[in-house]
Amino acid sequence: MNITELASNRFTTKAYDASRSLTEQQIADVLSLLQNSPSTLNLQGWHFHVITTEAGREKIAPAIFDLNKTKVADAPLAIVFSSINGISEQHLDDLVAQEEQDGRFRDAQARQKNDAGRRGYINNVAHSPEFQHKWMERQLYIALGFLLLGAPALGLHATPIEGFDTHKMDNILGLEAQGLHSVVMATVGYNSDADFNAQLPKSRFPLDKIITTL
């Protein structure tokens, strides 16, 4: 399937086949979609809790709203997307060190220029805690989009999930102590015959309602 067919054929999975598991390779492929997602200034201000065991599913279950409980209970993979509570000096140090390790800089001057440019942007445009909070949360939705399009490309079905109690999830996962808060989730696996959404036609506003060409 090409990318436009994937985009128009993908759908939100409403029921999973609990008897079908994912291989280690399939899970790794899904996680690499998250790892390779772009983020502003390459900040990657995110963390993903990956749930693949019965114990993990039971642990997060109290935070899941009723409409999603069965999906999370039956899907072989659930992911909680969290964002960092603020952009620390340590985070910026780690980031430039990673970029150096990954061969992004020709020399020390290039490294310094990159680091100073990123810090300058943050100090000038994105210094307030409120801005950083929203800014980092927005990045998670890019990773979610990568997963939603990438899962069907891998032959898998997925569900984006905002229907959970983020405060309960933060407590269950001890996120505050990790400088994180949860924002959104996704489940991945294979759908079941009970997945009514798989049979329904897609519904979207027409292009002339959502697009203005200048």
Ligand SMILES: Cc1cc2nc3c(=O)[nH]c(=O)nc-3n(C[C@H](O)[C@H](O)[C@H](O)COP(=O)(O)O)c2cc1C
């Ligand atoms: C950020 C986000 C959160 C969503 N949360 C839920 C959810 O909690 N439970 C659910 O069943 N569907 C959820 N959905 C699915 C939407 O209802 C669905 O994407 C929309 O109706 C379009 O249908 P489609 O994904 O099948 O094309 C969510 C979608 C997005 C993008």
